[in-house]
């Protein structure tokens with residue numbers, strides 16, 4: 613069953629709505645050098661992460677300039693996972709992963725899928741996204757799902773599909789890519805940074821309906837090169 617992460621929650625009311633809609637994970641965005649209505653302060657990110665109900669995985673989404681900054685922000689927020697935007701190489705991501713008490717998710721520009729193959733062994737998951745020139749997400753743009761499907765089938769790490777997903781296209785995306793999880797920010801909003809309850813419910817239901825229930829919780833030990 614494909615997992616669902618809802619990204620860019622800015623209030624406790626939306627956090628509860630995400631959980632009630634049946635999502636598996638929630639993204640809390642802080643310390644990003646771009647203008648987005650989904651960003652909260654580091655302090656508020658920590659408060660939101662602490663307020664999440666049990667069994668809803670909290671994910672810090674951030675764009676650090678250095679390894680030290682990534683570790684400091686992860687420690688300050690205390691989320692279950694940390695999603696790292698930026699051009700960190702495998703060694704740097706491994707250093708972050710060894711230092712933080714959280715799963716590490718590397719964001720990869722879907723237009724440059726070779727980086728996914730390079731960093732996958734160093735992280736807990738790879739998130740293939742349609743990023744902007746600064747490496748930020750939340751663009752609302754889809755990308756080449758066939759190329760991302762090749763990544764999902766070919767790397768050992770779980771692959772998360774993001775970029776331009778909506779309640780209307782998520783089923784087609786799941787069928788095309790067969791990802792471990794799907795992730796959405798702008799596609800389930802009523803206005804910037806505020807989630808739409810009905811869109812959340814339809815997104816989760818449509819993603820689940822598209823998944824045949826095949827077990828992708830583990831990857832084969834041998835993967836094609």
Ligand SMILES: O=C(O)c1ccccc1NCC(=O)[C@H](O)[C@H](O)COP(=O)(O)O
Nearest residue numbers: 619648748749750752775776796797798
């Ligand atoms: O959503 C943002 O505004 C954002 C800004 C800076 C860094 C990351 C950001 N979002 C990260 C996510 O995980 C989004 O869910 C992902 O990029 C998909 O966004 P969308 O295309 O709007 O569904």
